[in-house]
Amino acid sequence: MSSSTVKYSIVVVSLLAMSACGAFRDRSHDYRRAELSKPLELPPGVESDALGDRYVVPGIESHTVLPGEFSLPRPEPLTKNVGTAEVKIQKLDDQRWILLDGTPNQVWPRVRAFLDRAGLKLGDIDGEQGIMETEWRETEPGAPLERFRFVLDQGVQVGTSEIHVLVQNRPGEDFPEVSTDLQREDQMVRVLAQYLADSEAQGTVSILARRGGSESKGKIFLEGEEGNHYLRLFLPNERAWAALGLALTKAGFEIEDASPAVNKYWLSYIDPEEELGWFSRMIGADRRKRSRYVVEMKMLGEFESVILLNYQKGRRLRNDEREALLKRIMGFLH
Structure with missing residues (x-):
């Protein structure tokens, strides 16, 4: 017989012996047998104001016991994926977007501040749809012109937002459905996400970007x-x-x-x-x-x-x- 088997047998025998002696008596239901004790009696001449009940539970004049058995559900775990003031870049195939806490009308002024800091001039604005479009600009002499569209949308979870970026650097009146330069889109998403992560949320709420509204309900x-x-x-x-x-x-x-x-x-x-x-x-x-x-x-x-x-x-x-x-x-x- 190996030493580990001997040790295991000794542990089991010891536990059984201790259990038989009552060393592990279950005390979880002792409170059910608790009885009310008599009030503390003080000697004559001693005031009892300091010993009085400050939170007296009123008596129940009448009550009805409901039939059946009931189980108390467990409290819901904190499974919210997005943490406070956390900014993430999400990806799916060639798509990428920014996910962060805050409703679209709270995130809107922060994106506006980023555009001002980056020197991007705004062209068209659609607050109802949460869209900001920049004007065409020249990055360097001889390089193609470019412009950006930023779309603020309600996130899947309540109280979150998504920011989608679209880049256009080819001639055309309307924005394409997919960026014409995915590498440039990726750069802009990373720069914007870093700015949002570094900047402090000021609690500013814009009357624009009504998409999702102030009472956002998620998706x-x-x-x-x-x-x-x-x-x-x-x-x-x-x-x-x-x-x-x-x-x-x-x-x-x-x-x-x-x-x-x-x-x-x-x-x-x-x-x-x-x-x-x-x-x-x-x-x-x-x-x-x-x-x-x-x-x-x-x-x-x-x-x-x-x-x-x-x-x-x-x-x-x-x-x-x-x-x-x-x-x-x-x-x-x-």
């Missing part, structure tokens, strides 16, 4: 009746699929398989908040339950989709479990 919503909750997402289909895959990974799901052809992810998940018993923690064993789910994204249009969550084997999810998992995924979508 993702938890909808559905009790027991049939789902997520509704307003993003281009390609970006929605990529954003969902990234959110699942960040939310702690392990992607076992993915099929863009049917818009499904097959997942496994271990609840990080599930508590282990003291014995499992002592011997280093992780006996938390691994659950397997399937997430399906149904495309309702070019810019709209819904996200459904179920067990892989067809078993029905509990109402509170589905809602909690969808909220967790929702917190990491951006």
Whole structure:
């Protein structure tokens, strides 16, 4: 018999002996047996004002006990992906944009300040759509003229904004759908993101850039009746699929398989908040339950989709479990 086996046997025997002796008596329900004690009696002539109850709980004259059993839900985890005053550059294929905290009407004056600092003269402005366009300018003698379009849009999460940059350095009256110089676009996105990260938010709110408004509601919503909750997402289909895959990974799901052809992810998940018993923690064993789910994204249009969550084997999810998992995924979508 090896020394490790002997040590393990001694630990187990010792634990069983200690348990039999009552060394590990469960005290978690002792409070249920607590009784009210009599008020403290003071000797005659001693004032009791300092010992009085400052926060007296009023009595309940009548009450009704509701039938059935109830479970208190866990508090929602802080899964918001975008931190305070954090600026990120997001990418999808050849697309890139800036993601930051603040509604579009809060970010608008900060972008205006950047344009003034960079010496870019504004041409057309559309505050309703959150669009700023610069005038044509010459970067150096003999080089093509260039101009920029900055689009401020509501972010996926509540209270966030996205800034998209479009570069045009070829003759034309209208801006193209894609920048004519992707390298120049990337440079401008990086410079603007660095400026926004370095500058302090002054809390200025512009009456322009009404896109999203002061009561911004984001682009993702938890909808559905009790027991049939789902997520509704307003993003281009390609970006929605990529954003969902990234959110699942960040939310702690392990992607076992993915099929863009049917818009499904097959997942496994271990609840990080599930508590282990003291014995499992002592011997280093992780006996938390691994659950397997399937997430399906149904495309309702070019810019709209819904996200459904179920067990892989067809078993029905509990109402509170589905809602909690969808909220967790929702917190990491951006």
